[in-house]
Amino acid sequence: MLLSEFYKYVVKFGVMHDPRENKSAIKSFPDSAILYGKPSTRIKNILIGVDIEVGEILLAERIRSKQGLDLVISHHPEGQAYAHFYEVMRLQVDILSRAGVKFNAARSYLDERMREVSRKVMPQNHMRPVDAARILDIPFMCMHTPADNHAYSFLKKLLSEKKPNKIVDLIGILNEIPEYKFAEKELNLGPRLILGNLKRPAGKIMLEMTGGTEGPKEIYGKLRDNGVRTLVCMHLSDEHLKKVKDANLNVVIAGHISSDNLGLNLLLDNIEKKAGEEFNTINCSGFRRFRRI
Numbered sequence: 001m002l003l004s005e006f007y008k009y010v011v012k013f014g015v016m017h018d019p020r021e022n023k024s025a026i027k028s029f030p031d032s033a034i035l036y037g038k039p040s041t042r043i044k045n046i047l048i049g050v051d052i053e054v055g056e057i058l059l060a061e062r063i064r065s066k067q068g069l070d071l072v073i074s075h076h077p078e079g080q081a082y083a084h085f086y087e088v089m090r091l092q093v094d095i096l097s098r099a100g101v102k103f104n105a106a107r108s109y110l111d112e113r114m115r116e117v118s119r120k121v122m123p124q125n126h127m128r129p130v131d132a133a134r135i136l137d138i139p140f141m142c143m144h145t146p147a148d149n150h151a152y153s154f155l156k157k158l159l160s161e162k163k164p165n166k167i168v169d170l171i172g173i174l175n176e177i178p179e180y181k182f183a184e185k186e187l188n189l190g191p192r193l194i195l196g197n198l199k200r201p202a203g204k205i206m207l208e209m210t211g212g213t214e215g216p217k218e219i220y221g222k223l224r225d226n227g228v229r230t231l232v233c234m235h236l237s238d239e240h241l242k243k244v245k246d247a248n249l250n251v252v253i254a255g256h257i258s259s260d261n262l263g264l265n266l267l268l269d270n271i272e273k274k275a276g277e278e279f280n281t282i283n284c285s286g287f288r289r290f291r292r293i
Contacts (some may be wrong), residue, residue, distance in 0.1 A: 004034075017150050019152060020094045030087040030088050032141075036079075042071060047282045048264065049283075052285060054128055057140070060136075075144065076144060085121070090110060100223070105222070117212070144212075165201065167193055176253070188256055196230070207231075233254065234256045
């Protein structure tokens with residue numbers, strides 16, 4: 001498969017699993033891109049990590065010299081994709097609207113949160129790993145929201161089918177998923193309840209699994225008013241946690257890196273199905289390949 005084809009399928013499957021209803025309006029994902037490399041590059045051997053920085057690019061050069069390597073993939077955005085990643089946060093408006101929050105209110109809160117995130121991103125040195133890849137002539141790309149969309153849609157479907165009664169049941173369901181099971185058994189970083197009680201009813205569950213990063217802090221009371229009782233998140237800042245406490249919601253942290261793994265694995269499965277072959281993947285920087293095909 002060519003690099004251009006690979007990226008095309010990243011976008012295609014990302015759109016298919018996107019929570020937005022109007023999928024025809026989604027043309028690309030600002031936080032996912034070919035950061036360096038010729039689109040005509042043929043890829044078979046891939047180094048994949050949740051985060052790829054200069055150290056991993058140097059590791060890629062070492063691997064290439066010993067056994068060959070065609071592409072490096074980061075889940076989290078770098079370079080130009082990191083500089084504008086906050087733009088994808090707007091998809092959270094649709095998620096909040098379906099949870100019962102009025103569309104205009106959700107958009108207003110998201111606009112302010114996006115400005116806050118953009119101010120934090122603005123002074124960062126975005127190009128360090130991209131420059132390293134350019135100097136060493138190593139093709140480099142990132143795929144963020146398309147992978148997170150897969151984690152979101154997978155968990156939404158699973159929880160809809162399983163219908164966990166109590167929080168303890170919800171955590172049990174998550175721990176049956178290979179990525180979370182590995183995190184629990186091998187790393188002691190499995191799903192955790194950080195707010196609430198294991199015996200509490202799970203009630204209406206909302207997933208915070210895609211949309212760039214955490215959404216507006218002010219929204220949790222409105223979610224409570226619209227029947228939400230439990231949040232399942234990748235991660236949650238202390239500032240957000242304070243607002244969640246005020247809303248008296250349960251919070252289950254599924255796990256950041258393990259949730260990223262889930263989304264990446266599902267996306268790679270879809271691309272491999274389309275390609276009709278498996279890529280030779282080398283795991284690094286927190287990534288572990290679990291195939292479901």
